[in-house]
Amino acid sequence: xxxxxxxxxxxxxxxxxxxxxxxxxxxxxxxxxxxxxxxxxxxxxxxxxxxxxxxxxxxxxxxxxxxxxxxxxxxxxxxxxxxxxxxxxxxxxxxxxxxxxxxxxxxxxxxxxxxxxxxxxxxx
Numbered sequence: 001x002x003x004x005x006x007x008x009x010x011x012x013x014x015x016x017x018x019x020x021x022x023x024x025x026x027x028x029x030x031x032x033x034x035x036x037x038x039x040x041x042x043x044x045x046x047x048x049x050x051x052x053x054x055x056x057x058x059x060x061x062x063x064x065x066x067x068x069x070x071x072x073x074x075x076x077x078x079x080x081x082x083x084x085x086x087x088x089x090x091x092x093x094x095x096x097x098x099x100x101x102x103x104x105x106x107x108x109x110x111x112x113x114x115x116x117x118x119x120x121x122x123x124x
Contacts, residue, residue: 001113002025002026002027002029002032003026004097004098004113004114004115006020006022007118008020009118009119010121011121011123012086012120012123013122013123014087014123016086016122017082019080020080020083020094020120022081023077024079024098025077028077031053032099032100033051033098034070034079035049035096035099036094037094037111038093040092041092043092048060049070049081050105052103054074055071058070063089067085067086069081079096083120086120088123091120092120093118093119093120094118095115095117096115097113097114098111098113
């Protein structure tokens, strides 16, 4: 069973950038579809981005398209989320998640493996 550990969160001003990392262990990262999900205060978990096994295809939530980029390095067992032009509404706990289902993913239920999350706070 894969274990996931996120890092790279923090406090940033609106318009700034952050890069989140997700280190995987206990499994071969290339076997998993990987995703970034988030939960803002008082809200449900929501999809942010996902990437297929090889990194050749990615999906994004509409509100982050053009600002966020998901990538992966299977040799390093690591997935990244580069976030630019950050907005206060991006404030949330960001989770890395893994899926063994087919591409493209259709719901958060398809991600049974989650990390512990990393806090991202964007100040206005």
